Each structure stands twice: as structure tokens, then as C-alpha cells.
Amino acid sequence: MKKKIVYLPQPEPQTHITFRSRAGVTDDILALLHEKGRQYGVESVLPFRTDNIVLAQWVNLKCRYGCSQYNANWSCPPATPDLDQVKRMMKEYSTALLLAGSQNRNDFYKDSNRNRTDQVKYWKGTVSLERMLFLLGYDKAISLVSGACSLCRECAYPKACRFPMEKRPTVESFYIDLVGTLKHLGIETCVAMAHHETFKYYSIILLD
Numbered sequence: 001m002k003k004k005i006v007y008l009p010q011p012e013p014q015t016h017i018t019f020r021s022r023a024g025v026t027d028d029i030l031a032l033l034h035e036k037g038r039q040y041g042v043e044s045v046l047p048f049r050t051d052n053i054v055l056a057q058w059v060n061l062k063c064r065y066g067c068s069q070y071n072a073n074w075s076c077p078p079a080t081p082d083l084d085q086v087k088r089m090m091k092e093y094s095t096a097l098l099l100a101g102s103q104n105r106n107d108f109y110k111d112s113n114r115n116r117t118d119q120v121k122y123w124k125g126t127v128s129l130e131r132m133l134f135l136l137g138y139d140k141a142i143s144l145v146s147g148a149c150s151l152c153r154e155c156a157y158p159k160a161c162r163f164p165m166e167k168r169p170t171v172e173s174f175y176i177d178l179v180g181t182l183k184h185l186g187i188e189t190c191v192a193m194a195h196h197e198t199f200k201y202y203s204i205i206l207l208d
């Protein structure tokens with residue numbers, strides 16, 4: 001009997017191959033993310049297309065001037081990718097999740113142990129959701145976290161990071177204009193003007 005040869009389709013060179021293949025995020029997965037996120041103070045998880053993300057060079061000005069973490073933390077510039085690299089990376093992602101949390105304490109702006117504990121908890125929540133997504137088949141999942149890494153009381157930068165498995169870049173280090181991006185998503189936000197006002201924080205997980 002003549003043997004039949006089956007030719008399997010070959011991917012085009014440069015085509016992004018993922019386990020999930022741009023399948024988006026299902027309601028079941030969103031429910032899982034909400035459930036796990038709540039343990040870490042993540043109040044909402046919003047999926048959106050990455051073309052809503054606004055990138056701008058000026059964001060780097062805010063990192064360079066007026067922030068104590070510039071050139072002092074592995075999660076911040078100049079340790080993080082430059083704008084051209086970020087633009088190329090973003091083209092490799094189709095979907096993102098916006099994670100939001102809030103604080104309603106009048107000392108949120110102070111450098112206190114309590115604030116650091118909350119920040120670390122939220123940071124760990126973002127990274128643990130990223131890990132969960134990876135295990136669900138989103139092999140490209142990567143977190144952009146809210147605020148400079150506070151896992152150590154003082155960052156080891158420029159010496160080697162003490163927890164490289166947990167280290168992630170901040171949203172701003174990726175030149176993301178967060179307010180512009182929130183506007184694209186129809187989310188109203190404003191600067192907290194008084195101590196009693198709610199302070200919101202946001203992180204992003206990139207997916208494909």
C-alpha cells in the first residue's frame with residue numbers, strides 16, 4: 001500500500017508562537033485572577049488591547065528628575081529598557097491586564113514600614129498573578145509593577161539584585177503614560193489633593 005505523506009504547516013519566520021495564540025482572557029480565567037488578586041489587595045483586573053497603551057519619552061523625564069529611585073533601583077531607569085526597546089517589545093504583546101488597588105490612609109505618601117509592607121504585598125500579588133497566567137499557558141506573561149521595588153529596605157543597585165526572580169520593571173520605567181492610558185480605557189482618575197482622598201495604584205501584566 002502506498003504510504004501517504006502528511007506535510008505539517010510551517011510557521012512563517014518571525015511569527016510569534018505562544019501556547020495561547022492570542023486567545024485573549026476568558027471569564028473563567030478572569031474570575032481566578034480576581035480571586036487570587038483579592039488576597040493581595042488587587043481590587044480589579046481589566047483586560048485590554050495593548051494598542052491602548054500610551055508610550056511617551058516625557059515619562060522618562062519624571063524618572064530622571066524628581067524621583068529618588070533613578071539610577072538607584074533595579075526596577076527603574078536607567079537599569080530598564082530604553083524607549084526603542086520598549087516599543088519593539090510592546091509589538092510582541094496583544095493583550096494586557098490592568099490591576100488596580102487603592103489605599104485610604106492619610107499617611108500613604110510617607111516612607112513608613114506600613115506603606116512598604118503594603119507596597120510589597122501588592123508587588124507580590126502582581127507577580128503571583130503573572131506566575132499563575134504563565135502556568136495557564138500565557139508563556140509570555142510579564143508584570144510591570146507599581147512603584148520602585150521595595151522588597152529590600154535599600155536596593156542593592158548597582159550590585160547584584162538580591163531577589164532576581166521577583167524583580168520586575170515599573171510601569172513608568174516602560175515609558176507608559178499611565179494617565180493617558182487610563183483615559184484611553186475610559187477610566188477617570190485625578191491627583192489625590194488631600195490626605196483623606198483615596199490613593200489608587202496600578203500595575204500591568206502584558207500577555208499574548
Ligand code: SF4
Pocket residue numbers: 073074075149150151152153154155156157160161162163164166167
Ligand atoms: S529585590 Fe532588592 S535588590 Fe532587587 S530590585 Fe528589589 S530592592 Fe533592588
